[in-house]
Amino acid sequence: MTGFGLDHLPYGVASHQGRDLVVVRLGDDVVDLAALAAASPPGFDASVLAGSSLAPLMAAGPEVWAVVRSWLQDTLPDAPASHIPLAEVEMRMPFAVADYVDFYASLNHASNVGKIFRPDAEPLLPNWRHLPVGYHGRAGTVVPSGTPIVRPRGQRRPGPDGRPGFGPSQALDIEAELGFVVGAPSAMGQPVPTGAFADHVFGVTLLNDWSARDIQAWEYVPLGPFLGKSFATSISPWITPLAALDDARAPLPGQDPEPLDYLQVAEPAGLAIELEVVVNDTVVSRPPYASMYWSPAQMLAHMTVNGASLRTGDLYGSGTISGVERDQRGSLLELSWGGSEPFTLDDGTTRTYLLDGDTVILRATAGSITLGEVEGTITA
Numbered sequence: 026m027t028g029f030g031l032d033h034l035p036y037g038v039a040s041h042q043g044r045d046l047v048v049v050r051l052g053d054d055v056v057d058l059a060a061l062a063a064a065s066p067p068g069f070d071a072s073v074l075a076g077s078s079l080a081p082l083m084a085a086g087p088e089v090w091a092v093v094r095s096w097l098q099d100t101l102p103d104a105p106a107s108h109i110p111l112a113e114v115e116m117r118m119p120f121a122v123a124d125y126v127d128f129y130a131s132l133n134h135a136s137n138v139g140k141i142f143r144p145d146a147e148p149l150l151p152n153w154r155h156l157p158v159g160y161h162g163r164a165g166t167v168v169p170s171g172t173p174i175v176r177p178r179g180q181r182r183p184g185p186d187g188r189p190g191f192g193p194s195q196a197l198d199i200e201a202e203l204g205f206v207v208g209a210p211s212a213m214g215q216p217v218p219t220g221a222f223a224d225h226v227f228g229v230t231l232l233n234d235w236s237a238r239d240i241q242a243w244e245y246v247p248l249g250p251f252l253g254k255s256f257a258t259s260i261s262p263w264i265t266p267l268a269a270l271d272d273a274r275a276p277l278p279g280q281d282p283e284p285l286d287y288l289q290v291a292e293p294a295g296l297a298i299e300l301e302v303v304v305n306d307t308v309v310s311r312p313p314y315a316s317m318y319w320s321p322a323q324m325l326a327h328m329t330v331n332g333a334s335l336r337t338g339d340l341y342g343s344g345t346i347s348g349v350e351r352d353q354r355g356s357l358l359e360l361s362w363g364g365s366e367p368f369t370l371d372d373g374t375t376r377t378y379l380l381d382g383d384t385v386i387l388r389a390t391a392g393s394i395t396l397g398e399v400e401g402t403i404t405a
């Protein structure tokens with residue numbers, strides 16, 4: 026398969042013959058990195074590649090990341106013996122998620138949601154252009170691609186009798202996002218400036234922030250998302266190293282008003298990554314990441330400006346990626362405009378929100394690189 030050449034080399038954890046291995050993907054193979062290091066001893070401490078989690082490598086920091094990557098690019102072309110066909114392994118959760126934060130960094134998405142949820146008010150709340158809005162999510166329910174998603178139950182808005190409804194969500198949705206994986210930690214009390222983004226962030230993964238809109242709409246005031254989001258978040262098992270996205274760096278669309286000093290960022294601070302949202306084999310949307318208003322470096326700086334520390338395994342989502350156009354919207358909430366405008370799949374059926382048995386796949390490319398996809402199927 027294209028998109029997984031030597032210019033990419035995403036990291037993951039693969040289960041093979043009863044053992045969990047730290048691997049990179051090369052084409053349609055995975056490469057066992059501990060075995061590769063035993064066969065071709067590298068000039069660094071190879072213990073970061075042993076074990077069954079990416080955490081030791083993630084924690085080692087940017088100098089080690091660069092050395093390992095360049096060793097791989099030098100060694101892999103001559104080491105076919107360490108390859109295992111992708112079809113013979115099962116991908117695992119690549120690291121234990123420490124804290125999970127989700128942002129709301131798309132101007133188009135925030136504007137659309139404002140228009141749908143608060144039709145008589147200004148779509149953007151007064152803080153939105155001054156800070157990357159976010160909330161703390163649930164690390165323990167971040168799951169790898171392929172994990173079935175059980176339709177959540179919960180409360181929804183009261184009907185005419187004044188009592189809240191309760192039961193399985195009737196408005197189960199997706200949010201197409203990028204996730205940023207923190208490798209190197211930071212000390213409590215020491216904010217991480219935008220310029221230190223690449224010193225801490227190890228890589229990028231596709232992320233689907235499953236969302237129950239009916240539960241969310243009733244519970245979210247005044248403290249924000251809670252049970253409408255925390256039941257499941259899916260990520261790709263493949264973590265694309267930041268270095269593989271050097272050529273995808275792109276300028277932000279423009280920020281007005283100019284943000285405060287701690288949110289100033291050196292351009293190009295955005296990423297030109299093209300996504301696809303696939304529902305049951307129909308591509309329903311193609312969100313462009315380059316349209317995002319707030320950059321990942323600004324999200325990281327904002328998340329730590331109060332002195333909050335970073336831990337290895339922290340994960341933060343970009344928020345739903347929605348472009349300007351209708352067919353670039355990254356949630357079904359927007360594609361169906363709050364459930365009022367059903368859209369049609371290739372099999373002739375229509376959807377507003379997801380039905381039991383529906384499968385959603387997020388895909389993405391950045392130039393010659395294909396990000397690992399994230400897939401999930403709804404069960405009752």
Ligand code: CA
Nearest residue numbers: 200234344345
């Ligand atoms: Ca989200």
